[in-house]
Amino acid sequence: MTVALRPELPALMVEEQVRAALTEDLGRAGDITTLATIGPEMTATADMRVREAGVIAGLELARTTFRLIDPAIRFETLVADGDRVAPGTTIARISGRARGVLSAERVALNFLMHLSGIATYTAKFADEIAHTAAKVCCTRKTIPGLRALEKYAVRLGGGSNHRYGLDDAVLIKDNHIAVSRGVASAIRAARAYCGHLVKVEVEVDGLAQMREALSASPDVILLDNMGPDVLREAVAVNAEHWGLSGGDYAGDPRRTRLEASGNVRIETIRAMAETGVDYISTSKITMAAPTLDIGLDISL
Structure with a gap:
């Protein structure tokens, strides 16, 4: 290891x-x-x-x-x-x-x-989900000028870093989708614009949007404000889309990674992690510490 x-x-x-x-x-x-x-x-x-x-x-x-x-x-x-x-x-x-x-x-x-x-x-937060494969991640909600230091501290605490800024990864959020008028089209536009080393993530607010996003194969799908039952269903939809089941799912490098976000608290993160999502992002570990x-x- x-x-x-x-x-x-x-x-x-x-x-x-x-x-x-x-x-x-x-x-x-x-x-x-x-x-x-x-x-x-x-x-x-x-x-x-x-x-x-x-x-x-x-x-x-x-x-x-x-x-x-x-x-x-x-x-x-x-x-x-x-x-x-x-x-x-x-x-x-x-x-x-x-x-x-x-x-x-x-x-x-x-x-x-x-x-x-x-x-x-x-x-x-990391200790709460240590028994799962999920990682707790920080966000761009940091004190201006201290982002690199705060993200350093997150890693020392056992967390993972999300993107550092607007320039190192694509994150298509709800307002981008509203203006561009489509999840899949926004993903394809991002792929066409960025180089092959740039990861593309898209935020969705439900399973219908998630299915549309999967059709364009983003690297990561952010599942916004979904409870554990819906998150569990989202993992199943992802597995079905990629033709994976059981032990094949977790380690398959082809599949889209899933990130849960919204209403993440120390009391809720365990249940979220146990659904099978890969990442759980929260601003609390930087803004509320x-x-x-x-x-x-x-x-x-």
Whole structure:
């Protein structure tokens, strides 16, 4: 069995995000509180601890924050991104000039708390459906400017990424269909326009539309706001269309993949996954994820 490697963020992307955050926070005069109260010769050691169970994401962003403030600061990680940790776990130890430690603290924690919160919340959804072949996926509903980071956190939590933007995959939604006046015709138009490497997905609101979509062979059909009974029937329609049954269905590379979306909650995702759909997409894992409580405690 192939083991998936943990995702990584490009160093250039990390530095760009951190520089923007520090520029916002330091403003026009820098950290005037720290500059006014802490002498340049003072040093400090600090432990970064989680106060609740969760999945860690964003350590490299935190490391880069301290490095850009003061390259001499030592940032020692005690866990890795993607690790599940218990309350009270020390995830990093920071030591160096106190001014730099204090000035970098908030930005570093903001990245860690936000991304770890997404990874933790995603893991709760992923754990609910771990006994099935379905994958929970994020959407394009992300905070502007942070999409790549948030999608990184989703993967660390055991989720899968949907398209990153409007340019890397086709998703024909209800409004596209309304304007183009046809499901199958919209799929064919997308195939004619895009290269052979671009996946084509179409959203349908019922089984009749699904059958029309299957006639044009999209890569994925998004089943919008359908309950478990209808989703189960949709899986059967897909299997029938491709002449598949039983064990042949799940692994057949020819068939159209099915994605369920709409009204996805932690209480509903298990029943949706057990219908046999391949993917379940939800904005909740990025837009509704609470931050993970992480603190930085000075130990001098």
